[in-house]
Amino acid sequence: xxxxxxxxxxMPIESVWHLINDPSVLRDxxxxxxxxxxxxxxxxxxxxxxxxxxxKAKFLGDVQMVDAVPPNRFRLTGVGKGGVAGMATxxxxxxxxxxxxxxxxxxxxxxxxxxxxxxxxxxxxxxxARKLANQFFENFERLAxxxxxxxxxxxx
Amino acid sequence: MVSKVKKFGVGGNHRRVEDDxxxxxxxxxxxxxxxAGELHAVFVRSDYPCADFVISDVETARAMDGVRLIxxxxxxxxxxxxxxxxxxxxxxxxxxxxSQYPLICEGEVRKVGDVVAMVVAETKSQAHDAxxxxxxxxxxxxxVSDVETAxxxxxxxxxxxxxxxxxxxxxxxxxxxxxxxxxxxxKTAKLCVRHNRLISNYMEPRAVLASxxxxxxxxxLILPSQGVHVMREMIAEALRIDQFKIRVRTYDVGGGFxxxxxxxxxYPLVAFAAKKLGTPVKWTAxxxxxxxxxxxxxxxxxxxxxxxxxxGRILGMRSEWLANLGAYMSQYGSHVPENGATxxxxxxxxxxxxxxxxxxxxxxTPTDAYRGAGRPEATLTVERLMDEAARVCGLEPEEIRxxxxxxPEQMPFDNGTGRRYDSGEFELQLDAALTAADRVGFADRLExxxxxxxxxxxxxxxxxxxxxxxxxxxxxxxxxLDGQFSLKIGTQNNxxxxxxVYGQMIAEIMGVELSCIEVRQGDSDELEKGGGTAxxxxxxxxxxxVSEASEKLxxxxxxxxxxxxxxxxxxxxxxxxxxxxxxxxxxxSFTDLAAEMQEQDRHSIGTCVQPEPTYPNGTHVCEVEVxxxxxxxxxxxxxxxxxxxxxxxxxxxxxxxxxxxxxxxGQAMMEAAVYDGDGQLLTASFMDYAMPRATxxxxxxxxxxxxxxxxxxxxxxxxxxxxxxxxxxxxxNAIVDALYRAYGVRDFxxxxxxxxxxxxxxxxxxx
Numbered sequence: 001x002x003x004x005x006x007x008x009x010x011m012p013i014e015s016v017w018h019l020i021n022d023p024s025v026l027r028d029x030x031x032x033x034x035x036x037x038x039x040x041x042x043x044x045x046x047x048x049x050x051x052x053x054x055x056k057a058k059f060l061g062d063v064q065m066v067d068a069v070p071p072n073r074f075r076l077t078g079v080g081k082g083g084v085a086g087m088a089t090x091x092x093x094x095x096x097x098x099x100x101x102x103x104x105x106x107x108x109x110x111x112x113x114x115x116x117x118x119x120x121x122x123x124x125x126x127x128x129a130r131k132l133a134n135q136f137f138e139n140f141e142r143l144a145x146x147x148x149x150x151x152x153x154x155x156x
Numbered sequence: 157m158v159s160k161v162k163k164f165g166v167g168g169n170h171r172r173v174e175d176d177x178x179x180x181x182x183x184x185x186x187x188x189x190x191x192a193g194e195l196h197a198v199f200v201r202s203d204y205p206c207a208d209f210v211i212s213d214v215e216t217a218r219a220m221d222g223v224r225l226i227x228x229x230x231x232x233x234x235x236x237x238x239x240x241x242x243x244x245x246x247x248x249x250x251x252x253x254x255s256q257y258p259l260i261c262e263g264e265v266r267k268v269g270d271v272v273a274m275v276v277a278e279t280k281s282q283a284h285d286a287x288x289x290x291x292x293x294x295x296x297x298x299x300v301s302d303v304e305t306a307x308x309x310x311x312x313x314x315x316x317x318x319x320x321x322x323x324x325x326x327x328x329x330x331x332x333x334x335x336x337x338x339x340x341x342x343k344t345a346k347l348c349v350r351h352n353r354l355i356s357n358y359m360e361p362r363a364v365l366a367s368x369x370x371x372x373x374x375x376x377l378i379l380p381s382q383g384v385h386v387m388r389e390m391i392a393e394a395l396r397i398d399q400f401k402i403r404v405r406t407y408d409v410g411g412g413f414x415x416x417x418x419x420x421x422x423y424p425l426v427a428f429a430a431k432k433l434g435t436p437v438k439w440t441a442x443x444x445x446x447x448x449x450x451x452x453x454x455x456x457x458x459x460x461x462x463x464x465x466x467x468g469r470i471l472g473m474r475s476e477w478l479a480n481l482g483a484y485m486s487q488y489g490s491h492v493p494e495n496g497a498t499x500x501x502x503x504x505x506x507x508x509x510x511x512x513x514x515x516x517x518x519x520x521t522p523t524d525a526y527r528g529a530g531r532p533e534a535t536l537t538v539e540r541l542m543d544e545a546a547r548v549c550g551l552e553p554e555e556i557r558x559x560x561x562x563x564p565e566q567m568p569f570d571n572g573t574g575r576r577y578d579s580g581e582f583e584l585q586l587d588a589a590l591t592a593a594d595r596v597g598f599a600d601r602l603e604x605x606x607x608x609x610x611x612x613x614x615x616x617x618x619x620x621x622x623x624x625x626x627x628x629x630x631x632x633x634x635x636x637l638d639g640q641f642s643l644k645i646g647t648q649n650n651x652x653x654x655x656x657v658y659g660q661m662i663a664e665i666m667g668v669e670l671s672c673i674e675v676r677q678g679d680s681d682e683l684e685k686g687g688g689t690a691x692x693x694x695x696x697x698x699x700x701x702v703s704e705a706s707e708k709l710x711x712x713x714x715x716x717x718x719x720x721x722x723x724x725x726x727x728x729x730x731x732x733x734x735x736x737x738x739x740x741x742x743x744x745s746f747t748d749l750a751a752e753m754q755e756q757d758r759h760s761i762g763t764c765v766q767p768e769p770t771y772p773n774g775t776h777v778c779e780v781e782v783x784x785x786x787x788x789x790x791x792x793x794x795x796x797x798x799x800x801x802x803x804x805x806x807x808x809x810x811x812x813x814x815x816x817x818x819x820x821x822g823q824a825m826m827e828a829a830v831y832d833g834d835g836q837l838l839t840a841s842f843m844d845y846a847m848p849r850a851t852x853x854x855x856x857x858x859x860x861x862x863x864x865x866x867x868x869x870x871x872x873x874x875x876x877x878x879x880x881x882x883x884x885x886x887x888x889n890a891i892v893d894a895l896y897r898a899y900g901v902r903d904f905x906x907x908x909x910x911x912x913x914x915x916x917x918x919x920x921x922x923x
Contacts, residue, residue, distance in 0.1 A: 054843075083288040084284070084287065084288050086203050087203055112834060113836070114203040114204055114268075114834075114836055115203030115268070115836075116203075116444070116840075118203075118268075118832070118836035118837070118838060118840075119268075119444065119447070119448075119836070119837055119838065119839075119840030119841065119844075120444070120840065120841055120843065122832070122836070122838045122844070123843075123844065
């Protein structure tokens, strides 16, 4: 499964980079995220509750940020174990580009699912994944604009 | 017109006595049976098609509420593997690579759904919770799920120790003669037929309730089966104990169709757990589990070729079968395609045949016998190839068939691939079918469809199949002390109506109503041996045995009465529930007779020995309509003329054919088990695996043109799988005919879902 998308964020690239590397921001933005801890630099463990079609599960995720080129790009690789619901593995390449009005974020993700997720959810997983990605960025944008307003303006 | 409908005996039209109970929800299926204190088993299954694994934590699960037992591979090292029952013969110079089918995988899984552990707990939900708490670290490896990839030299190996994915290779016919036929041919027709993988979705999923008695050191297993004796033998082999230490009982069965004939891992494992815990243990498959755990059917790719003369006479036929075995060799896994391939020439006089059957391992659920078991593959291949040959030779499908049918005077006929047909009048049958289908009116109907913007096609298939494979069955009939009749027989009703059919034979001979007859099946302790129900054998082999037992018992009863009243045997008749002396008003009831007669005289055994299979055959004519814009295809009509030899009960026969046709139509139109490129089963529920519904099934016109079987005591041929075997190729040929007329399409793989049909039309238009 391949999904991709892009978002325009109304804030400077450094702020985006900073926020996206903040575990507490990620925890608040990832749909269904119950826990997220940074176990070592760039290495996160998460507990996420999700529903894909008829499959509901608690996923234990293990995500790593690799090949980071601040503030322009990074790759997330990870695996999510959903117990009897199956598993998901995949990676996402994220790219940030500074624009006049803020930051253009684009991503390209490739994921594989196994077990019940594949057996029951395969027809729905792409649209669910897209929906979750949109939710994430909506949350991110909202949170970012709140934080951005509170934070002292940084001139770039 | 027949003035009086016959009720009992051969040809008796009695309605099913089972239905009242079954359709009111009063059946007793395995899951309906409970023993107080029973525990519940749940299996931990692999999410990966191929992976090494380590169980990193089982103790957390073991400590959870209600958990009584967790089994992993090391706990059952003394058991298994799941036995193979029949193996295909390996061609000279080829090796036979038999997999080990472990009860629980040790360190390596080879398919999605492979068993990694079993949990037993006090409740089902406790077992599920504990199963989820078992931590398994998988290291996924490359997998392969389709045969065409699996035979490539760079394919991942399911069993690296064999150095190949090929399990075995068998050969039928005469290669040299076939090569000569092709050298002499002026025309050839060629086709690749991919037989879609099917899942036998019986209404009742499998289940087992096992208990163990330490006093007698015996196990009792209640499970749905197609025969308790075969099951007992297989489970004993897996448990490595004497088979008489096991009692297998089967109550009502909600459909079998082949896959309920086999012993799977779960039966011996649940029995083992029951012994270990000293408590009964039950397991019932969920529908999703059924999709990955029960044997699948078909999944064979056949490359076939025909050598022909200019005027359409067949000189030879060649085919190569790549049969997908799945990850393990199932009970009849390698035998099914090889046995099916013996029917490769179909109903045609083909002087030279050369068939190679290669069984291939892949990272998928094992395949085994399902509704026809190999014969549907043979029939669909040769019938599609006949239509292609007709196109190559510029003949109509019925013309090329007439030229090549085996003629009645050629019977018995050696088909060149190991089968000797006893009878069949194929051309007369075709005539009857074409008349009933109004073949001459097709042109008008085609025009009418065109006016509506639709495509229309007509398809013919003449099938022959092998039923009632060599074997025997004993029928034990008793006059019981309450004046009733009790039959014990080792076939197994799966819903077909054995109680009705066997009952009507006894009723006719004993002169009693069906309510006085009890048919007992499904208890391996009650009967020493039995062949079960498979390959349409329960009528051809069961009925003659029941008939003989009834005649013997009738003779004993009449002899007793004759002696008692000092009259001739011929003067004693059994009718209307009494023994009577003709010409007098003397009668005696069966209750009185039972009390008077010697114990041994009240029991009889009838035996039917079937030396070689029977060969039911028939012609299906189908018309379909296709919407070229959406690809939506509907079966407009299906006319069938069958030859079943002697028909025992026409009402039940019609039911068998209708059910069989529904399954054949499912294969043609919608059913397909699909694995993605990563070996995940994408069709693991009714959301993605389409099953035919009532509205998909056309009204079926059924006729019989019966020629009694020469190889059976009563001339019966058997009919269980016939509807499936004939319907799929007739529908397939009708669809290809519609697509060929409009777009020149000759190559089309089933199932004919709207998307596939639409795609075939699109790619034809692009060309």
